[in-house]
Amino acid sequence: MSRKNLSPSTLKPPSNLPPRSTVAPAPPPSQPGNADGLMGDRERHRILMVCDFFYPNFGGVESHIYCLSQCLLKLGHKVVVLTHAYGNRSGVRYMTHGLRVYYIPWRPFLMQNALPTFYGTLPIMRTILVREKITLVHGHSAFSTLCHEALMHARTMGYKVVFTDHSLYGFADVGSIHMNKVLQFTLADVSQAICVSHTSKENTVLRSGLPPEKVYVVPNAVDTAMFTPAPEIPRSNDEIVIVVVSRLVYRKGADLLVEVIPEVCRLYPHVRFVVGGDGPKRVRLEEMREKHFLQDRVEMLGAIPHSRVRSVLISGHIFLNSSLTEAFCIAILEAASCGLLTVSTRVGGVPEVLPDDMVVLAEPDPVDLVRAIKKAITILPTIDPQDMHKRVKKLYDWHDVARRTEIVYDRAMKCPNQNLLERLGRYLSCGSWAGKLFCLVMIIDFLLFCLLQLVQPANDIEEVPDMVMALGEGSSAGDDIPGQSSR
Amino acid sequence: MDRENSSPTRPKWRKVAYGGMQPGYDDNYTDDSFLEGMVTNANVVKRDLMKVMRDSVSISQYLCIVVLVGVVWTYTLNSSLSEKSLLLIDASLLMSGFVILLLTEKMLSLNQLLHYLANVAFFTSELYVLAPIYRTLTTSISSDSIWAVTVSLMIIHLFLHDYARSTVHASGTWKNPTLTSCISLNASIVASVFVASRLPSSGYVFAIMLFSLVIFLFAPLVTHCIKKRSFCLHLLFSFVLMAVSLAFVYKLHRVLFFMFLVLLVFVSVVCPYWLIRIQEYKFEINGPWDEAKLCFDVTD
Numbered sequence: 055m056s057r058k059n060l061s062p063s064t065l066k067p068p069s070n071l072p073p074r075s076t077v078a079p080a081p082p083p084s085q086p087g088n089a090d091g092l093m094g095d096r097e098r099h100r101i102l103m104v105c106d107f108f109y110p111n112f113g114g115v116e117s118h119i120y121c122l123s124q125c126l127l128k129l130g131h132k133v134v135v136l137t138h139a140y141g142n143r144s145g146v147r148y149m150t151h152g153l154r155v156y157y158i159p160w161r162p163f164l165m166q167n168a169l170p171t172f173y174g175t176l177p178i179m180r181t182i183l184v185r186e187k188i189t190l191v192h193g194h195s196a197f198s199t200l201c202h203e204a205l206m207h208a209r210t211m212g213y214k215v216v217f218t219d220h221s222l223y224g225f226a227d228v229g230s231i232h233m234n235k236v237l238q239f240t241l242a243d244v245s246q247a248i249c250v251s252h253t254s255k256e257n258t259v260l261r262s263g264l265p266p267e268k269v270y271v272v273p274n275a276v277d278t279a280m281f282t283p284a285p286e287i288p289r290s291n292d293e294i295v296i297v298v299v300s301r302l303v304y305r306k307g308a309d310l311l312v313e314v315i316p317e318v319c320r321l322y323p324h325v326r327f328v329v330g331g332d333g334p335k336r337v338r339l340e341e342m343r344e345k346h347f348l349q350d351r352v353e354m355l356g357a358i359p360h361s362r363v364r365s366v367l368i369s370g371h372i373f374l375n376s377s378l379t380e381a382f383c384i385a386i387l388e389a390a391s392c393g394l395l396t397v398s399t400r401v402g403g404v405p406e407v408l409p410d411d412m413v414v415l416a417e418p419d420p421v422d423l424v425r426a427i428k429k430a431i432t433i434l435p436t437i438d439p440q441d442m443h444k445r446v447k448k449l450y451d452w453h454d455v456a457r458r459t460e461i462v463y464d465r466a467m468k469c470p471n472q473n474l475l476e477r478l479g480r481y482l483s484c485g486s487w488a489g490k491l492f493c494l495v496m497i498i499d500f501l502l503f504c505l506l507q508l509v510q511p512a513n514d515i516e517e518v519p520d521m522v523m524a525l526g527e528g529s530s531a532g533d534d535i536p537g538q539s540s541r
Numbered sequence: 542m543d544r545e546n547s548s549p550t551r552p553k554w555r556k557v558a559y560g561g562m563q564p565g566y567d568d569n570y571t572d573d574s575f576l577e578g579m580v581t582n583a584n585v586v587k588r589d590l591m592k593v594m595r596d597s598v599s600i601s602q603y604l605c606i607v608v609l610v611g612v613v614w615t616y617t618l619n620s621s622l623s624e625k626s627l628l629l630i631d632a633s634l635l636m637s638g639f640v641i642l643l644l645t646e647k648m649l650s651l652n653q654l655l656h657y658l659a660n661v662a663f664f665t666s667e668l669y670v671l672a673p674i675y676r677t678l679t680t681s682i683s684s685d686s687i688w689a690v691t692v693s694l695m696i697i698h699l700f701l702h703d704y705a706r707s708t709v710h711a712s713g714t715w716k717n718p719t720l721t722s723c724i725s726l727n728a729s730i731v732a733s734v735f736v737a738s739r740l741p742s743s744g745y746v747f748a749i750m751l752f753s754l755v756i757f758l759f760a761p762l763v764t765h766c767i768k769k770r771s772f773c774l775h776l777l778f779s780f781v782l783m784a785v786s787l788a789f790v791y792k793l794h795r796v797l798f799f800m801f802l803v804l805l806v807f808v809s810v811v812c813p814y815w816l817i818r819i820q821e822y823k824f825e826i827n828g829p830w831d832e833a834k835l836c837f838d839v840t841d
Binding site: 222223224225226246250251252253254256257259260266267268269270271272273305307309310313378379381382399401402403406407408409418419420448449450451454458461462 | 556557558559560561562567568569571575576578579825826827828829830831832833835836837
């Protein structure tokens with residue numbers, strides 16, 4: 055799994071309820087030009103975000119969904135998030151700006167994934183879709199079983215669906231063959247798909263067989279208001295601090311660090327390392343530190359809570375990312391936003407993330423990585439952190455991401471409605487055996503849906519009145535996405 | 542996408558994620574460079590039919606060994622093989638195994654041989670002590686279920702057996718055996734215990750257990766050593782084994798003989814041909830999305 059539990063982002067999950075007084079019923083959604091005047095003549099979507107990974111869990115996908123939802127809310131759409139229960143957090147919660155989150159009582163069984171049951175979630179999903187008068191379902195992450203199920207049910211019920219892929223996957227081993235088949239099943243009938251980088255798009259197109267024009271590239275963004283460089287204080291020029299913030303696991307290239315750090319320390323006596331993060335490879339790093347007597351030059355901080363990531367980042371001059379695979383890599387974006395010069399391995403979508411003069415890329419082998427660090431140290435005096443921050447601010451913005459996602463939604467809504475038979479044809483073309491299996495799964499889903507409609511007609515399900523934030527509730531400022539912290 | 546003739550001055554599309562939507566291009570724009578980094582069938586090896594057939598001899602050889610074990614089991618259960626002759630077979634197998642190891646393995650010293658002998662002596666005495674327990678282990682279970690389980694265990698053993706290497710290594714060249722080969726070895730030993738538990742006396746149980754263990758533990762090692770020493774010798778040994786096992790099975794049962802013959806032909810002729818044929822369907826995809834491989838060894 056490529057998901058990180060230590061994401062260097064500081065957007066906190068605000069789980070407290072907004073005060074009652076700030077919430078007011080919205081006008082009926084059927085009126086296109088609605089009262090708050092934000093939408094103009096654009097279509098107002100009612101979006102359900104589905105993913106197994108959401109707050110209080112923390113990682114790239116979680117913050118992506120949260121930030122995107124907040125920005126879409128600001129664009130005047132209605133957004134509801136659906137995830138599984140976390141601990142005793144079950145039921146409906148409200149987050150900043152009235153973002154409603156359904157924690158459905160469905161326990162995770164492996165790595166925060168809900169147990170795949172195919173049809174178990176159909177009744178509750180149908181109820182939520184009807185209750186919230188959803189028009190479009192947006193699933194996230196190919197690793198999320200809840201997302202796959204939701205997209206399947208949504209298609210059965212005739213909703214338009216959009217899927218965002220956050221990860222890269224190979225083609226060689228049994229695990230990826232299985233995952234790719236599942237993805238093919240889900241994407242066979244998806245209205246539009248989104249990937250976070252061009253490399254990720256190539257990967258997704260190959261894995262799922264979607265036509266490339268159905269796959270959009272909408273990258274992640276970074277909350278530049280949270281990741282600001284250190285205030286202008288003259289840094290001592292005789293010492294260079296290289297920061298590493300990542301989980302210390304194989305896929306993040308912890309073994310590369312073990313080779314690179316002693317070599318860099320040997321070449322440059324004035325370089326210090328700060329390593330933030332924890333994981334199974336931490337022992338190896340500590341062994342390396344003792345073997346080369348680098349205890350005073352390599353600082354191991356252990357796991358860092360996301361709120362402290364910025365303070366760790368601004369203590370250094372160079373950020374080192376040694377990942378072996380990465381679809382987008384928010385970490386280097388956050389480092390750049392903090393004004394650090396980034397040295398990274400050239401893997402996956404990393405070369406697309408930053409312009410060439412803001413990052414030094416290297417092949418994922420120790421010799422080349424040391425060469426890249428050498429180069430970074432020589433160009434370091436020319437780097438102005440404040441300037442770097444301003445550039446990142448220009449390059450990435452969650453509001454821009456939301457606007458681009460909105461276009462995808464508009465296109466998805468324009469897709470023609472298809473009946474079950476037309477849709478079955480798409481599944482059938484997925485493979486000689488798999489195609490028939492997929493068809494069977496969809497037919498059973500459709501029959502269950504018909505049964506549910508008999509047992510509990512949609513008219514009997516109570517609809518939720520819409521809430522909109524009262525005026526003046528911070529809906530104008532551009533960069534106040536992070537809500538109030540609850541912890 | 543569909544704005545091919547919008548304006549002649551639109552900037553060139555770049556494969557970057559930063560800077561928002563690129564002017565003149567939709568987010569679903571697919572450039573001509575799409576999938577440029579994809580490499581197909583980079584590591585595919587062209588296979589040669591003769592080589593695959595020669596390699597498949599190892600499998601047929603081991604099949605013959607297992608069949609011979611089955612023959613010995615059957616004769617013992619029919620009581621047409623006496624306890625004494627069984628023990629004689631055990632002793633001669635052990636001795637010949639040691640001789641072959643001595644002849645093929647250059648590294649083997651006298652010290653190591655003594656170490657081996659001590660181990661074998663210890664193991665044998667332990668087996669002798671445990672024999673009465675094995676004899677009564679499955680008295681409450683019907684014979685039919687025992688045969689069914691034994692056969693399925695032997696099939697598991699054959700399926701998971703590591704034909705390229707031997708699970709038990711000569712000391713000094715210790716490497717981690719794979720999980721499947723360990724499962725395979727254990728399946729064969731459990732099967733031998735089941736067979737032994739149907740025998741009338743402790744002496745028989747000891748003799749048959751010793752026989753099975755000697756074969757399942759050391760036969761792969763010995764054949765592996767022979768193969769390493771000389772491939773011709775390996776082929777010769779395999780063909781002798783095939784002839785012997787075919788003869789024994791023929792004496793035992795005609796239908797079984799026929800089935801065994803078909804199996805051998807299938808393994809050493811049909812399967813290699815099949816493998817060569819399906820090679821053309823092989824489709825490997827590599828590209829920038831692949832996880833990078835480290836160029837050095839990672840030891841935990």
